Amino acid sequence: MKRQLPILIVAATAIFVMAMKFVNFGPAGAAAIKEADVWIQVTYEFAFLLGAINFVRLHYGNVSRQRPKWIYSVVSLVALVLTCLVTLIDGVNGTIAMFLYQNIANRIDSAIYALLGFYVCSAAYRSFKLKNLEAGILLASAVLLMLAQAPIGDAIFPGMSKWGEWILNVPNSAGMRGIRLGAGIGAYAASIRVILGLERSWTGSGT
Amino acid sequence: MNWDKLQHIDLRILYAIILLCMMIPMFKPVGLPVAVSDNSETVYQVIEDLPDGSVIWVSHDTGSGNAPELNPMITALAKQAFRKNCKLVGTAFFNETVGPTLVYEHIDEVAQEMGKEYGVDWINIGYRLNAEATMKILVDDVWAGAGGVDWSGDPLAGFPIMQEVKSIRHDVDLLFVTTVGSPGYATWMQYVAEPLKKPLTGGASLTMYSGVQHYIRSGQLKGFLGGLRGAAEYEQLVGYAGQGLAGMDAQSMGHITVIIFLILGNIGYFMSQKKGKQ
Structure with a gap:
């Protein structure tokens, strides 16, 4: 049952959404689709929570078992906890939260993307024969x-x-x-x- | 001569040359003329053909890596739109801070220059989680999709522009989307532009540009700007020199350098092959 239930839920949901999309059920159908959209949004938020839990489990495991390069897992966990705390206290668009995001996360993102340009050049030079x-x-x-x-x-x-x-x-x-x-x-x-x-x-x- | 060396130039030298070649034109621009492509011309014309005072939905769906390519498009769009007294509604779905911040900064800069007011002539709704579901809600109810507030958390009821923009279906005349991945133009096309038959245009990072061509040919995209080059062409059409045109010389030098290295690598390859046969 543990395995059948998720399959049944997925099949029923997919058939319901497809039926609503392809068959005109009038205002009731439109209302049902609108409701389904809200459900999707809520489910999505839970997926984020699940992602965060998995992230913590993985990195906590790395640190507690002192797996190779476990120090990077410490950095990841500290960054996660700090960002969460700052965002909860300061708000999503708060000054400190935005400062951290724009001056650390975005700068790292830009730097990695810029480095990619150099890698593409060297890859083209070495392989375009x-x-x-x-x-x-x-x-x-x-x-x-x-x-x-x-x-x-x-x-x-x-x-x-x-x-x-x-x-x-x-x-x-x-x-x-x-x-x-x-x-x-x-x-x-x-x-x-x-x-x-x-x-x-x-x-x-x-x- | 050891031709094989041409195939194995130290990568540090290659990187240093590329860096230098791209930096020099930034300090000493040459200002080569930029030919305008049909796609950029179409983007400009679609906006130009809108009646004065139309509402344009601008979604700056970018991350920080591609932002330098796409930001000049937003600035040029704001200039063209405000010149026609069009109203702009900004969103950003790709990244929770980069897009909303940049769409605000770039429109705000032009708005101040042209005497346009936030909340009256333009607004920034910003980022909302789960683009697909949010877009579907925005189609019929912008206020619900936005959660009743703008990017800063101020109630939409306080902004005169939002009395005019209640739904994308009835109140928006054009969608302008910059795109670097998903969510991006394809999401807007699937959930908003195609179901509502709304014109969709915008721009993509150069790496994505090849993937949008068949949608331009099918008419699902009304032209599209490609990377920094597209932004430079659009700036030229709008009639001002911004970051797009400024970056063109660096792009020219960067591309030429890579081509020179490709030629050198291939000369080395052929000569060493020839030597091997002998």
Whole structure:
């Protein structure tokens, strides 16, 4: 029952939401969907709580068993507790809470993103080699788009930005549509498997 | 000559050169002209075609990493919108502090410059948890979706603009969304723009830009700005030089440097292959 109940709840909820979406039940149906939206929002908040509990359990385990690099878990736990305390006392948009978020969390985020730019450059330098036709097409497209995305491209080869637009609009769009359609069909298939109880990995019991 | 060395340049040298090449133009800008793409032209025109006094919903769905690419779009939008006496309602769903702070700062700067008042000509609702559910509520009831308060926690009842904006369905004329991931343009498209048949435009970080092209072609997005380049093009159309245009020289130098290193790496690869065969 411990395993069947979550599967039943998921199946019943999914069928209910799909029925409300595809069949017109009038004002009662609209009210039910509105109510379901509120339920989703409440469930979402619980998911955050669950995330926080899991986070504490994982890092507390690392610290208490002194696993490798456990000191980072101490930093994570201290940051979590401090942020929670400050936010509870000072408020979500409070001066100290905002200061901490903007000057620590956001700065770290920006720095990591900026470093990514350097990694992308070095990865391109090391791996973009003209080894075969496919690699050649990839390399040519990359160079063309890099030139097209910066004004210097038009300065060196007038009309370069139009070529870049064409690559994005035609071959790229065609590829992206295929990927999106494939991903969409895959998502449908996965959802149907979950509704029918064929896919059970999310319950922690394997398929 | 040992050509193989060209394939294995010390990465510290590579990083230092890239850093220098991107920094120099910031101090000594060249000011290369920026050609305007059709997509940026469409974004500008969609806003220009709105009747004066229309309401534009601006969602700055960005994190701090991509903000430098997307912030100039918000500033340029505010300039164009306020020039047409349009009203702006700001939200941000991607990050709880970055988006709401930046949408406030960038619109506020333009608003002060153009004599527009917070609560009358524009408002910042800010971040709300669970974008999908909130958007669905905002469609028919902005006040309920916002929880009755703006970003600072002040009651919406105290702002004259909110007497005009009760629902996205009836009171909003255009959605302008900046996007770096999810929630972003796709969420707005799925839950708001498509069900209501509202025009949706905005801008994406350059890494996401290739993924929006097919939606532009299908007409689901009314043009879209791509990265800093898109922001620079839009600034040019709006008629002022902001952070987008200022960053273009650095972008040019950065891209050229990477291309030069690609060429060097490939020369090294070919020459060492040739040598191996001999």
